[in-house]
Amino acid sequence: MINITDKKKYILYKYTPIFLLYTSILNEIDFNLEFKYFSFNFAYILIFYYSLKREDSVGYLSIFIAGLFNDVINGLPMGISSLTYLLLCTAAAYLRNITLRPNIIKDWIFFLITILILNFITYSYLIIFFNYEINYLDQAINITGTFLLYLLFSYIFRFYENSILGKSN
């Protein structure tokens, strides 16, 4: 039987990823910091990590809506971020299905390949259908930052889970 404290902890653990996802999208803390040569996409890291490690923690519908929110706030064509996020979830689900022994480095490399493909799809769509001009240097910085920080954030998320639920859970 689960006692009340455990239930609270579980609720906290359950809703933290959704809270973080929506905060990062809706809030002005956008992780495209004031540095000229540094930015990263926090949503990508969060979605990939939780889709890979905790399948049910962030619902696909929530991710889809978060994508819509992101498009509206950033002024992108509606649906493009949702599609990207969902494809990221697909990649994570595929990796989860084929993985027998999880390894953080393999996840990391797979994440890089995935975000490269997803960004390629996004840029192609924006350029071909919407005549967007894209600053490739900024995008390269963003992808590199996202890739590098995945490792750090995956450790932070795991540490958070362990501290909330305990290592046994």
Place this chain on the structure above:
Amino acid sequence: MDPSREDFVIAIRSAFLRKGNKQKFSLLSLILFSIILLILGNFNFKIIDFNRAIIKEIIYISSFITSIPENSAKNTFYKISDHFNHYDEYQISKSKLKELANKDLEKTIITFENIELKKLINDYFVEDQRTYAKVLIDKESPFLRSIVINKGSKNGVKIGMAVYDEIYLVGKVVEVNFITSRVLLISDINSRVPITIQPINLEGIMSGFDKNSGQLQYLNQDDAIDYDKKKLIVVSSGIGGVFKSGIPIGEIDIQNKKNSKKLIVDFYRNFSQLKYVKISSHKKENINIDQSNKKTFKENNIKIKEINSQAEDIKVLRQQAIISDRVQYKLQSENTILRENLIIEKNKVKIMNKKKDILIVEENRIKFLELDSLYSRKCKKNFFQPKLFKVGTKEYKACILSKAVIKKN
């Protein structure tokens, strides 16, 4: 089927179709829905536009509400840092104020002159609509640099209106909802602003480059770089009619950019610090004449014609005056030349007279010497003729010149 390929297909199918315990939709269905949304986004159906506008309004407002804690924290931080910098800024402001007070009057006069001149060339714009708006969201996306403001079609905001921070250009409205609008910043790579570089009058197009800078295109970079001043001012040129001419945008630091291949404009304003903006549209000044004003207008026209004819007369008289002035000037100059010639001639005559006098003196001397050689014996005082005259005296000279004929007193 090859077993490895079969595994791949199973894994992919599972990833797409399998729903988790608590998932209400499969990934495939949501992906398809996203694609449908994207396709519908390309068509401008009224229902879709309406729904899209509602969704946007809700999201903008919710984003603004969720940003309140962060914004208040940010504002507190700025307030504290302002407080610490207060004294230094006060000193700088004080010295600048003195400088600006002197320039203010000069600027007012130039502004009036500028308005008059623009009216003459039919390029004077008056503000058609003006609205002030609060910045709801200034989240920077890697794809688009834009802000969302709390004024929409309800407040008369239209697509294409120019957006200012005080007098400086910020961007233009690219999307209008009922109570919110999106402004594309001039720092965005997709923005295009026709500009003029002052004071060298070089025209070009500026697109966004960096968070606080833009890049110039379609102009000869050497013309700007060759300029000897340290900084060049970039203002809107007004070409295309989206922005009126003369809106300050930024400046080019020529000294630092000489080695750079790109001409970079540093914006006057930091777009990440925008709180309130001014949205306005402009139109050419038109004077509307109604029936009651027509008489006055005709009278004014007659007066203008009279003044014009008088002006013509004055013009002719002025031309005549100019011609007579020229003639007078010519005569005066000729007179001066003649006077100068006369003085030269007079001097020549003087010199000739002097020479003549010298010649006469010389002639007399020669004559005296000739006579002296002949009559010296008859006039010169010596031991045997003591009554004669001593050499060199006036009497001796008179004796010689009279050829030794001595007058007896």
